[in-house]
Amino acid sequence: MDQDIVPGIPNGWFAVAWSSDIGPGEVRRIYYFGEEMVLFRTRTGQARVLSAYCAHLGAHLAEGGRVVGETIRCPFHAWQYEGESGDCVKIPYCDRIPAKAQVRAWEVCERNGMIFAWHHAEEQGPDWEVPEIPQLSDPEWAEPRTFEIEVPIHMQDMAENNLDPVHFEVVHSSMGIPDTEIEFGEDGRFMHAVSYSEQETPLGTFKMELLRDSWCIGMSSVESRGIPGAGLYMFSSTSPIDRHRTISRWAMTATKNMVDTAGEEWFDGITGGLSDDVRIWANKIHRPNPVFCEADKLLGEFRRWVRQFYSTPAN
Numbered sequence: 214m215d216q217d218i219v220p221g222i223p224n225g226w227f228a229v230a231w232s233s234d235i236g237p238g239e240v241r242r243i244y245y246f247g248e249e250m251v252l253f254r255t256r257t258g259q260a261r262v263l264s265a266y267c268a269h270l271g272a273h274l275a276e277g278g279r280v281v282g283e284t285i286r287c288p289f290h291a292w293q294y295e296g297e298s299g300d301c302v303k304i305p306y307c308d309r310i311p312a313k314a315q316v317r318a319w320e321v322c323e324r325n326g327m328i329f330a331w332h333h334a335e336e337q338g339p340d341w342e343v344p345e346i347p348q349l350s351d352p353e354w355a356e357p358r359t360f361e362i363e364v365p366i367h368m369q370d371m372a373e374n375n376l377d378p379v380h381f382e383v384v385h386s387s388m389g390i391p392d393t394e395i396e397f398g399e400d401g402r403f404m405h406a407v408s409y410s411e412q413e414t415p416l417g418t419f420k421m422e423l424l425r426d427s428w429c430i431g432m433s434s435v436e437s438r439g440i441p442g443a444g445l446y447m448f449s450s451t452s453p454i455d456r457h458r459t460i461s462r463w464a465m466t467a468t469k470n471m472v473d474t475a476g477e478e479w480f481d482g483i484t485g486g487l488s489d490d491v492r493i494w495a496n497k498i499h500r501p502n503p504v505f506c507e508a509d510k511l512l513g514e515f516r517r518w519v520r521q522f523y524s525t526p527a528n
């Protein structure tokens with residue numbers, strides 16, 4: 214049945230928390246990629262993600278587990294797991310540690326105010342890095358405003374919006390269908406799209422460029438250029454909770470010279486427009502083989518591009 218033909222979990226870096234969600238010594242229960250996990254921050258400040266269930270008798274490490282130095286201690290019999298490797302490094306009542314005393318450790322990267330975990334269906338390691346976004350820490354740019362939303366949809370269907378110019382006119386009542394050009398990085402993974410439009414802003418009417426970069430399905434940026442001496446920027450990470458639920462986190466910023474005027478309106482515009490999308494997203498089905506018309510060229514490009522992010526699960 215159509216309803217069940219949703220794609221698997223794609224490969225890539227996906228945000229599993231905001232950096233500010235967790236301080237040193239704190240533990241959080243999280244659920245991503247259809248898996249129970251524990252997120253904790255070690256005493257030296259490293260964010261770590263482990264599979265949740267203890268190798269011993271299967272206690273959930275986030276339900277009463279405690280950070281001890283660079284490890285997390287199981288709430289049941291106090292076995293301690295090192296955060297980077299997932300190896301059990303201490304059993305307080307036994308000198309010999311069994312070779313299999315280990316839980317899966319997820320590769321973690323903390324950047325741009327977010328904590329990312331690497332997911333790969335075949336459990337291969339990362340082959341690219343999360344980009345450092347200069348606008349999010351530049352003193353010329355305002356402190357980022359953050360926003361998050363959970364939607365009952367496969368993340369690919371949410372990301373598809375990005376290369377769906379027609380929906381901007383129909384769903385978001387924007388004027389006309391913007392001309393969009395796309396190009397790809399050498400490896401075919403990185404995608405850059407730009408649309409041109411004329412926009413009214415509180416500072417006047419300008420010929421604007423809307424630039425969208427995508428590093429994988431679910432990691433993208435939107436930049437609005439065209440107002441002289443000013444900039445608007447959004448970075449987002451959209452993560453699969455499982456195959457049917459998605460959470461998207463956005464960090465938005467504007468140059469300080471315009472944040473109080475056009476900036477706030479721009480932020481409200483992007484977050485506000487989302488409620489129109491959500492009704493469509495939350496009720497649509499996934500079409501693995503959609504019927505496209507001649508003008509749906511970009512949607513076709515998107516479907517070709519996303520294929521590279523899927524592989525067959527290891528087991």
Ligand code: FES
Nearest residue numbers: 267269270287290
């Ligand atoms: S279940 Fe974790 S130490 Fe026993």
Ligand SMILES: [Fe+2]
Nearest residue numbers: 374380384490
């Ligand atoms: Fe949209």
